[in-house]
Amino acid sequence: MTGSPGPVVIRIEEDxxxxxxxxxxxxxAGIPLGTPVVVLVGGASGMSAxxxxxxxxxxxxxxxxxxRTTGAGLVDGGTDxxxxxxxxxARSRASxxxxxxxxxxxxxxxxxxxNDGSSGPVEIEQLP
Numbered sequence: 001m002t003g004s005p006g007p008v009v010i011r012i013e014e015d016x017x018x019x020x021x022x023x024x025x026x027x028x029a030g031i032p033l034g035t036p037v038v039v040l041v042g043g044a045s046g047m048s049a050x051x052x053x054x055x056x057x058x059x060x061x062x063x064x065x066x067x068r069t070t071g072a073g074l075v076d077g078g079t080d081x082x083x084x085x086x087x088x089x090a091r092s093r094a095s096x097x098x099x100x101x102x103x104x105x106x107x108x109x110x111x112x113x114x115n116d117g118s119s120g121p122v123e124i125e126q127l128p
Contacts, residue, residue: 031099036072038063045082055083059090068096078102 008029012018023033040063047055067074074091076084079102091100 031073031101035099036070037075037099037101038067038072040074040076040083040087042077042083047082052086056086056090059087060093063087064090064094064096067091067098068094071098073099073101075101075103078104 010025010029012021012025027033063074066072074087076087078084080088084102088100090096
């Protein structure tokens with residue numbers, strides 16, 4: 001399974017029909033519905049170096065092989081800190097393509113590179 005050739009940003013405004021638009025938006029972005037996923041939840045941006053090393057080793061030994069073997073995508077909090085950053089780094093070290101969806105609230109982008117949280121896509125890092 002391969003992901004898109006580069007980052008795709010899907011913006012869905014919160015309203016009563018939001019849930020109805022998610023499936024078609026994912027399909028349009030090239031993410032097939034029914035794809036198995038691993039959902040990574042948590043922040044741990046303040047974890048110790050020792051805990052980060054343990055989590056990183058776990059992702060290398062278990063998460064990446066599970067994603068590769070099953071063809072599952074990864075869904076996480078879309079930030080480059082804590083466990084989200086460790087998971088992205090593990091995928092990068094393994095040259096693991098595929099689907100990686102980062103879900104963030106628009107307000108999270110406020111103040112990043114002049115973004116006020118209401119504008120369109122922002123530049124994000126692209127994995128190989």
